[in-house]
Amino acid sequence: MKLYSLPHSPYSARVRMQIYSKQLNIDILPPEIPLKTTEFKDAYPMGKVPILEISETELIPEATAIAEYLEDEFPENPCRPKSSSKLAMTRATVSFANSHFGPSLFPLFKNMAEKDAHPDKSTFTQPLCTELEKLDRWMAIHTSDAYDIGDFALATNLWYATTLAPAYDQPDILMQYPRVKAWWEAIKKQPHVEKVLDEMAAGFAAFVKKNKQ
Numbered sequence: 001m002k003l004y005s006l007p008h009s010p011y012s013a014r015v016r017m018q019i020y021s022k023q024l025n026i027d028i029l030p031p032e033i034p035l036k037t038t039e040f041k042d043a044y045p046m047g048k049v050p051i052l053e054i055s056e057t058e059l060i061p062e063a064t065a066i067a068e069y070l071e072d073e074f075p076e077n078p079c080r081p082k083s084s085s086k087l088a089m090t091r092a093t094v095s096f097a098n099s100h101f102g103p104s105l106f107p108l109f110k111n112m113a114e115k116d117a118h119p120d121k122s123t124f125t126q127p128l129c130t131e132l133e134k135l136d137r138w139m140a141i142h143t144s145d146a147y148d149i150g151d152f153a154l155a156t157n158l159w160y161a162t163t164l165a166p167a168y169d170q171p172d173i174l175m176q177y178p179r180v181k182a183w184w185e186a187i188k189k190q191p192h193v194e195k196v197l198d199e200m201a202a203g204f205a206a207f208v209k210k211n212k213q
């Protein structure tokens with residue numbers, strides 16, 4: 001089994017956290033055809049990483065579908081709660097990361113990766129702060145017993161939030177969100193999470209350098 005992934009891709013990174021946590025024997029490698037090319041889009045209809053290659057004919061796109069497949073197929077070292085209500089909460093967290101938190105980071109990422117960064121910094125972080133506030137309130141009612149696929153989806157977004165915000169005059173963007181801050185300080189020290197965050201940092205530095213050339 002192979003996972004096509006890029007180091008700085010947050011959607012790929014959350015799946016890598018899960019693979020390392022579950023100690024799965026899956027090859028992790030960049031796509032053989034370069035991303036964003038016509039050839040890649042012809043080969044893979046969704047046109048994005050991550051992609052899990054189960055066999056030559058079975059290719060799963062979409063981080064959430066891959067995460068659920070890995071839990072169904074490899075139940076040992078679970079990264080998904082057992083009780084229906086807790087599982088639904090975890091899935092709500094994944095959905096929040098996909099549909100709310102992640103998109104609030106796009107403007108910061110896009111501006112940062114562009115050759116000529118936009119000079120007006122004030123407008124970029126407001127949508128992100130709105131989502132962090134929601135997350136802080138969500139964390140007051142939803143607590144997980146162990147780190148799970150919801151936490152991994154949040155962690156890769158938190159890495160981008162804390163990495164990008166200082167360039168937008170927000171040196172400590174989590175300051176006003178104490179539950180998120182405490183959760184972030186704890187999860188980033190988990191060995192499998194830390195390993196992936198290091199991979200993201202190296203991959204993002206290379207990506208920015210290439211884009212600015």
Ligand SMILES: N[C@@H](CCC(=O)N[C@@H](CS)C(=O)NCC(=O)O)C(=O)O
Pocket residue numbers: 008009010011012035036047048049050061062063064
């Ligand atoms: N909905 C997809 C999003 C994946 C995604 O946006 N991947 C980015 C890298 S983080 C990508 O492959 N972008 C290439 C492109 O948009 O052409 C998922 O959950 O896996």
